[in-house]
């Protein structure tokens with residue numbers, strides 16, 4: 001007979017997201033976990049979560065609604081809190097980002113403190129809290145938190161971290177590096193300077209880290225960790241884009257000067273990223289695995305068609321570049337935001 005007493009009760013928010021879905025797939029492998037997921041009801045979430053119906057309790061709702069969160073927070077041993085609004089939507093609708101990310105986290109803390117005071121809360125923060133590190137890309141957990149100007153998403157994560165650290169719960173915070181997964185191409189691609197050194201982590205490894213954290217509470221609690229894929233996952237953004245463009249059949253990522261910002265984004269290399277991996281041993285994939293994953297998702301015919309229309313597609317992409325628009329229109333305020341001050345000769349060369 002199944003021993004119900006020993007089954008850990010896990011709450012996972014944001015289970016249909018890039019990281020959430022991988023986390024869910026790791027979690028369900030633990031037969032001794034009783035899993036509840038709480039997610040926003042969308043066509044995507046319903047479709048992705050449907051196959052888990054017989055194994056997992058699925059509750060759809062709004063994390064920014066305290067009453068709804070109170071109910072799902074009853075009698076839980078662990079809560080993995082991933083539900084969030086991420087960029088670019090977080091920048092388009094900062095109010096919604098605040099409501100979901102900050103109020104949602106506040107609601108969850110309140111609800112757990114009330115209904116599951118012994119619950120262990122594991123939270124996904126982001127490397128964006130460190131802000132622009134292009135001149136100093138080696139990042140440590142003790143570094144100052146300073147999201148780039150206008151980075152509403154990073155600001156919400158800083159606020160969430162402080163709410164969690166002040167809570168009465170047992171908690172851990174993972175600051176996620178560049179998690180490359182199913183994210184769609186957006187104008188954000190032009191916000192990251194091409195020479196940014198970045199450390200990626202695959203969604204699968206990230207989900208493994210969140211799952212493994214459950215059994216390592218004692219070693220992790222009341223601490224913040226940087227989470228990344230390690231030295232085999234480091235690449236400059238420019239090289240990353242070149243490889244991605246080639247995989248998609250887009251040729252080279254050959255955009256004109258000033259298409260990409262030169263500052264005020266985030267990312268870097270995690271100097272102390274080993275700390276979390278030494279405890280959890282979650283890393284199993286590297287950059288090659290990531291590109292292989294991308295390759296397998298692209299149908300050869302799609303790649304051929306993309307190749308034929310690559311110039312048109314790249315022209316359209318360039319039209320989405322805010323730094324380039326700012327430069328073309330001579331928008332000084334925006335240029336100051338995206339670009340370093342130019343020496344006169346350099347400017348003349350570009351304008352010619």
Ligand SMILES: O=c1ccn([C@@H]2O[C@H](COP(=O)(O)OP(=O)(O)O[C@H]3O[C@H](CO)[C@@H](O)[C@H](O)[C@H]3O)[C@@H](O)[C@H]2O)c(=O)[nH]1
Pocket residue numbers: 013014015016017018019020038039040045062063081082083084085086100124125126176177179
């Ligand atoms: O009001 C909302 C909005 C979103 N979601 C859910 O939140 C998840 C977000 O997923 P996704 O947009 O794919 O984000 P990820 O890339 O998976 O983001 C993960 O990684 C980010 C750091 O890289 C963290 O900030 C996020 O909290 C963490 O979920 C999805 O399940 C959404 O349905 C809600 O439950 N309620």
